[in-house]
Amino acid sequence: MGSVVTQTPVRPVPGIWPQTPAARPPPIPAPSFQSPTTPMSRPSLIPSQPSAGLITTNPSDAPIQASMRPPESLEPVERAARTINESLASESRFPDVDSYLSQGYSADYDIQSSTTWAPFQRAGFYRIPDEIFEQYNNAQLTTSMGLFAELRYAWTTIDNALYMWDYSAPRPELLGFEGQSHSILAVKLAVPRAGVFLPNIKNVIVIGTTAEIFLLGLGTDSGPGGSSALSLFQTGMSVSVRGLDVSVIASSAKTGRIFFGGRTDNDIYEVTYQQEDRWFASRCAKICHTSGAAKSLTWTFSSFAHGQKEYVEQIVVDDSRDLLYTLSSTSNIRVFHIKPEGGLPLLVTKPASEIYDNIGHIINQSEALNNRVKIVSISPLPASEASRYHLVAVTATGYRIYLSAKSATSYSYGSSTRSSAPISVQAQHVKVPPVSPNPGHSSTWGTDSSTDVHHPIRTLTTTRLAARYPPGYFFCFTARDANSPTDQLFISAPDAGRLLRSSEPGQTSRTSESAIWLSLGSRAEDIGLVIPYSAPIPNPVGYGNDLAVQFDKAIPEIAILTNTGIHIIRRRRLVDIFAALSSQGGGPEGFQHEVSNLIRAYGRTETLATALAVACGQGVEDTGSAQAVRVNDPEVLELARKTFIEYGGKPSINQNSITDRSVPLIDAVRPSPRHAAIALYLSRLLRSTWKNVIALESTTPAGYQINPAVPLKKLRDVQESLSALQRFFQTNKSFIKGLSGPDDLSATSTKDDEIALQGEHRALHSLVKFTSDTIEGLSFILVLFEEKVAEIVPLLPEASRPEMLKLTFEELFTTKKGYELAKELVKAIVNRNIAKGSNVETVAEALRRKCGSFCSADDVVIFKAQEQLRRAAEAGTNNDSSRNLLNESLKLFEKVAHSLPHDYLESAVKQYTDLQFFAGAIQLVLRVAHEKDKANEALSWMAEGRPEPDPRKAKFDLRSQCYDLIHAVIVAVDKTTEQGPSFVDGHPTLAATRRNEAYDVISRSKDEAFLTNLYDWYLQQGWYDRLLATESPFIVTYLQRRSTEDILYADLLWKYYSQTNQFSEAAKIQLQLARSSFPLSLEKRIEYLSRARANASTYTPGGSRKMKQQLLQEITELLDIATIQDEVLQRLRDDYRLGPDRRQEVLDQVNGLILDINTLFNNYADNAGYYDLCLLIYQVADHRDPAQIKQTWQQLLQSVHDKVQEEGQIQPFEAIADEVRSLGSKMRVAETTFPVQTLLPILEKYSFEHQRNVAPPHWVVDIFLSLEIPCERLFEILEMMFFSGDPPFVGSNRKYIASELVYVVGRWFHDSTRAGSVIFGSEVAATKVQETMHALLQQGRAAGLDEETTRVAREVVERVGRLLG
Incomplete structure (x- = not known):
């Protein structure tokens, strides 16, 4: 129930009440009922201001002591996930090329002499098929060779024929094309534009001849038995290129565009192709993107300067930035923008002279590095690898020049975007060849102290062919001279482990590369990437960390084609190096030394991770074959295990x-x-x-x-x-x-x-x-x-x-x-x-068995129960077999009730309901709710007022979710029962039986949380009668608990008590409601009190009679106060003095809680001048101050007199008579609040001074007689007034009192004789009357008695004398 207002003591004594501030009305005439010593003012009608509250402050300045937080409460998998994410984040911070190759030069190499530490290894060699040599013998004009490395194919052209084969096959078959008559000059594998060719054509071979360029489709073709093999397809697409001497072809895998150049000029051409001819474009055509004014002036100047014609030697495409780079025969570099709409504008031309000028202030020019040294190769750096650097140019002496580009939108390092076209190119870093060609030489000196790099370095002279692949794998083919039959191969790569630790003391330079020399024994013709490097993340920072992907991605492989066969070079992972050291480390002592070297170079964590990987079988043996073989040598695995355990360190x-x-x-x-x-x-x-x-x-x-x-x-x-x-x-x-x-x-x-x-x-x-x-x-x-x-x-x-x-x-x-x-x-x-x-x-x-965490033993039981349920549904509704299956499924579900997911429960309950197994459905839900909240946390949370936030609320929500299912079952039960009779031939029907079974489960439940939920639901449905008809001991507890929240429950509680003849309990609830803080009107509270008085007055056996009387008295007293408050409310509603700005506020204050008697008197009755109500309050409060009561009566009578005079509708005496009679009746002429000895003189004085000759005689005495005031009492008061001589009844004015006295005596005599009793009630009283009349007659002349009064007085004396005889 709402919070009950604590009632103030019923009988306080009104004291001095504060006057509310308000405008004073105009002065009024002197009051008729006020004595000169009692000042009087008309009160205003504004409640008094509340007194200022006591303001307290909290001691916020007290120091707060730091408390230790509890240990992290993470589940093991959460802790592990955090560790994994931290490890991934750490590896993603690998430095990018832009940061470790700053502006300047670098010359640090660690050239390995031992194969165990080598960064690369030979992974296989495939000879050229004999059929190719046979065809070579028949060549007449031209031959060339190359690789389609991504397909693991090699190709050769012999005059007008193209042959290709799978070099990795044990017995490769030649795939040839001889369907044209012109000598082949250039071949390139390209990715076609989407939608142009059939879906099975994944690549096209672009073939440039002396007369035309044509496209040959390359795709899979289904063979017998469902096998597939590569096949060539005629596309019918070709374009004339006579006179161009095509020597270089490039393509964009992103857009499918194909570009080419020739030895006759420095122009860039494009082959355009589409699915079919159109009005203004044929299926295949060529475009020159550098013709006319677009040609670079560099070509003109360089041609005149060198006396030779400049032509394109190399074209490379950077799809990550939509750029195309060209290298000319005079070492000039151009940059073009591959536009989406098909354009190819020239952005930058970078002559070789400018490149060497750029690096002139970085490193001294020498015979090995000057503008006369030819640039033999260019390689792009994709945007995912570097932001600043775009291109690497390799000179004929093996110097690598890193070129950066700047765009118009950003002119600072690292801020250029992939979509912004560059406007300038600058050479910013030079990677110097190794100083010594000798294996085993390790260059660790710093760049500042080095002088050798400024001298000519010829270790890579003459570089004939070079290539760079992400993340920095550098392949350089050198020969003693242009006609040398064999090449030396220099390979280097950044060392990821050392880059990660380069900032630590004692570490080598960040720019240091691990390198190796390999002898090919023949001349290299082509190089291609078979398995590309897969970066951990597609961003420059973190891109080059190949340690991170050594177990996750395929190992990079590069194919090198020579005139004798194809060499496969494989990147060696750190795990492979560790495995090799384990097997070839020179015994335990030698291996311990190598482990120390590993820890020094790569750190303890990296070394331990590598050892663990080897111990778990991740290492690959160096067999020299293309097939990677896992290391399974027990000695190697044991050394790795010991390393991990012994070098693991301590927490x-x-x-x-x-x-x-x-x-x-x-x-x-x-x-x-x-x-x-x-x-x-x-x-x-x-x-x-x-x-x-x-x-x-x-x-x-x-x-x-x-x-x-x-x-x-x-x-x-x-x-x-x-x-x-x-x-x-x-x-x-x-x-x-x-x-x-x-x-x-x-x-x-x-x-x-x-x-x-x-x-x-x-x-x-x-x-x-x-x-x-x-x-x-x-x-x-x-x-x-x-x-x-x-x-x-x-x-x-x-x-x-x-x-x-x-x-x-x-x-x-x-x-x-x-x-x-x-x-x-x-x-x-x-x-x-x-x-x-x-x-x-x-x-x-x-x-x-396979994934027990996701399918536990409980899950298996659930699935069995579901199967039983399915079989029951198939068996039908009304048969024993179905009922047995349902009971069996219920038992299974109850076994796993603690872990039964809600959706499974919901599905089972629905199926039970459909099969009319109502009792089973309810029983299952109750069991699940109990098992999932065995500690009854939901109930304790409800009992404590449902605090928020509280973890127990989750249990309450879970139970509520379950109980909602029971609601649906009850609805289904009632609906089924309503569809037919409950009894047939005196026996309950099947539907009635199932209904009884269901309600029996509910009635037997002792789950208070469930019953609370159920009763709440009853009320939500408006089923009040069903709730009141519930026979459960918990119903009273439920209503009592909920009655503090909503008046609806309190009403139901007293109705339940009344219905069960517990009238005293009903009266208590109604009394509490009348006092409660619920938003009730005063009228409603009075109604509750009236009902409470009726219930408290009703006899019920048992219980304490004294307590019942106390309850009745308490109700009656509060009802009296509420009645007065209601009268105050009615007066306030009609009072014109209450301004509109405060009217509703004041009315709301009164029309609500029953106010205590002090507040009612102080703020409203006395303050507003409702003196009749003040007198009623005196009576309720048992106030006994005669002076104050007299003053209030005087104020009341004065206010009535003034009001009647203002209105002028009736005579004042009539209004006063009515008011006195009304109050006398209400107060039952109580001696304290209706003091006759005070009121009678006041009224007689008022009558004499204001109503003389207006009001009828004896009207004052008639008021009291009508209130059944005894004549004897009036006689005594009037006698005292006559003989006391108080003003204004002095001298002859006493005749008015004498007249009143004689009138009362006459009425008294008449009433006593009519009743047949002794006159005046007793002889003593008669004697007293007789004596008074004698005295009155004796003073008659002095008192100014008229003849009628004198006559009546004499008659009374005579009659009394005769009767007393």
């Missing part, structure tokens, strides 16, 4: 974190490098999957499909690697401190060591647990995609379907959202198999 406590004592010690533990190594290894295994979504949807001609976003083979490889790691943990658990559990604590010597070990265990355990969970998660994904996922997703809840397509591997492995969605998918898989009629138990057991 420590970060002293800086605990100085302020605000961090728990265990959170200040810094885990060992071993922990960081495990995290690093895990992050590298999961890199390509971690942030990726699991599934992708697509629409194909075959229909809607959902496919894995990551190939399943990749997932199996990751799972295999994780399983190896898991086996490593299990095998070496006892050797790794932190994994062996409490046993390690015995070895600790200090408290700090013990806490550090606990922190280490927490960190390592999280990673071990994460590994296990991830293996299981991958198993689940593999199981999922064994099914038709497109048929499973529609079975998910509607809200979960889009979430499924957005779910990432990280979320699946580490978040509750992923786990819940996986459970939904398991359910969908089972439901699909149920629909197909499969054995559910077999499917569920298979899921449990």
Whole structure:
């Protein structure tokens, strides 16, 4: 019930009430009822201002002591996920090319003499087929060779024929094209523009001859048995190029555009092609983008300067920036913009002289570096690798010149964007060739102290062919002279590990490269990228960290074509170097020395991660063959295991974190490098999957499909690697401190060591647990995609379907959202198999074995219960078999009630309801609600007033969600019962029986939370009668608890008490309602009090009679006050003095809570001049101050007199007579508030002074007689007035009192004789009257008695004398 206002004491004594501030009305005439010593003023009608409250302040200046926060409460998988993300973030901060190749030069190399440390290795050699040599022998004019490295194909042209073969095949077959008659000058593999050719044509071969360029389609062609092989397709597309002597062709894989140049000029041409001829464009044509005024002046000047004709030697395309670069025969470089609409404007021309001028202030020019040294190769740096640097130019002496470009929109380092076209090119860094050609030479000197670099360096002279591939792999082919039959190959690459640690003391320069010399034994003809480098992230910062992808991506491979065969060069990973050191390290001592070198070069964490990877089988043997073979030598694996265990380091406590004592010690533990190594290894295994979504949807001609976003083979490889790691943990658990559990604590010597070990265990355990969970998660994904996922997703809840397509591997492995969605998918898989009629138990057991976390033993029970339910539905509704199956399913569901998901529960309840198994549905819901809140947290939360926020509210919400299902069952029960009779032939029908069963389950429930929810629902439906008819001991508790919240419940409570004949309890509730703070009108409160008085007055057996009387008295007194308050309210509504600005506020104050008697008197009755109500308040309060009561009567009578005189409708005496009679009746002529001895003189005086000769005689006495005031009492008062001689009744004026006295005596005599009793009630009274009349007659002349008064007085004396005889 609403908060009950504490009532003030019923009988306070009104004292001095503060006057409210208001405008005073004009002065009024002197009052008729006021004595000269009592000042009087007409009160205004504005409530008094509240007194100022006491303002208190809190001691906010008190110092607040810092408290230690609790330890982090992370689940192991959450802690592991955070560690993995930190590791990934750390690796993403790998320095970019722009930062470590600053403006200047660098000349640091670590040239490896040992194959164990070599950055690259020979991975295979494939000879040129004999058939090619046979064709060479028949050549007449021209021959050339090249690679389609991305397809693992090599090609050769012999006069007008093109032959190509799969060089990796054991017995390659030649694929030839001889369908044209002109000599072939140039060949290029290109990616065609989309939509031009058939879908199976993925590439085109661009062939340039002496007469034309034509396009040859290259694609797969289905062979017998469903096999596919590459085939050539005639496209019919060709364009004449007579006189151009085509020598170089390039293409854009992004746009499909094809560009070419020839030896006859320096122009850039483009081959345009489309699917069919159009009005203004043929299927195939050529465009010259540099003709006319667009030609570069550089060509003119250089031609005259050198006396030779300039032509294009190399064209390269940078699709990441939409740029095309050309290198001319005079070493001039041009930059073109590949525009989307088809244009190719020239942006920059950079003559060789300018390039050498740019580097003149960086490094001294010499014989090996000047503008006469030819540039033999250019290689673009994609925007994902570098922001500033765009191009690398390689000179014939092996110097690498890094060129940067600046655009018009940004003129500072790092701010150019891919879409902004450059307006200038500058050479900013020079990579000097190694000073010494000798293997084993390690150049570690700094650039500032070096002088050798300013002298000519000829180690790479003469460079004939060079190429650079991301992230900095440099291949340089050198020969002694142009006619040398063999080439030396110099290969170098940045060392990622050293770049990461370059800022640490003792580390080599950031620009240092690891290099190796290889002898090819023949002349190189072409080089191509077979397996490109896959960057960890597509941004310059982090792009070059090839350590991060050594377990996750394919190992980069480069093919080199010579005149004897194809060499395969493979990048060596650090893990491969470690494995080689383990097997060739020179015994245990030599290997320990190599481990020290690794730690010094790459750091302890990187070395340990590498050792762990080798121990888990990630190393690849250097067999010299193209096929990579995993290292499985037990000695190598053992050395790796020992390295990981023995060099793992120890955990420590970060002293800086605990100085302020605000961090728990265990959170200040810094885990060992071993922990960081495990995290690093895990992050590298999961890199390509971690942030990726699991599934992708697509629409194909075959229909809607959902496919894995990551190939399943990749997932199996990751799972295999994780399983190896898991086996490593299990095998070496006892050797790794932190994994062996409490046993390690015995070895600790200090408290700090013990806490550090606990922190280490927490960190390592999280990673071990994460590994296990991830293996299981991958198993689940593999199981999922064994099914038709497109048929499973529609079975998910509607809200979960889009979430499924957005779910990432990280979320699946580490978040509750992923786990819940996986459970939904398991359910969908089972439901699909149920629909197909499969054995559910077999499917569920298979899921449990492969991914038990997502399909537990409880899930298997649930699926069995669902199957029983399905069989019951198939059996029908009204048979024993169906009922038995339903009961069996109920038992199964109840077994797993603690873990039954809500959607399963909802589905089961719906099916039970459809099968009219109402009791089972209700019983299951109640069981689930209990099992999921065994501690009754929901009930305790409700009992404490439902505070917010509070974790127990979640339990309440869960229970409410369950109970809502019971509501639906009850509705279904009632609907079923209404459709037919309850009895047939005196027996209950089946529907009635099931209804009784359902309500029996409800009536037997002792779940207060459920009953509260149920009764709330009854009231929401408006089923008040059903609630009141409920026979439950909890109904009173429920209504009492809820009655504090809403008046509806309080009303129902007193009605329930009345209905059950508990009238005293009903009266108590009604009394509380009258006093409550609910928004009730005063009229409603009076109604409650009236009902309460009636109920309290009703006899009920039992109980304390005294308490009942006290209750009745309390109700009556409060009702009296409320009645007066109601009268005040009515007066205020009609009072013209109450201004419109305050009227509603004042009325609302009165028309609400029952006010205490002081407030009612002080602020309203007395303040407003409602003196009649003041007198009533005196009576209710038992106020006994005669002077104040007299004053109030005087004020009342004066106000009535003044009002009547103002209105002029009746005589004043009439109004006063009515007022006195009315109040006398209301107050039951109470002696204290209706003092006759005071009122009679006041009225007689008023009559004499104001109503003489106006009012009828004896009107004052008649008022009191009408109120049944005894004549004896009036006689005594009038006698006293006559003989006292108080003004104005002195002298002859006393005749008026004498007349009143004689009139009263006459009435008294008449009344007593008529009743047949003794006159005047007694002889004593008669004697007293006789004596008074004698005295009156004796003073008659002095008192001015008239004849009539004298006559009556004598008659009275005579009659009394005769009767008393």
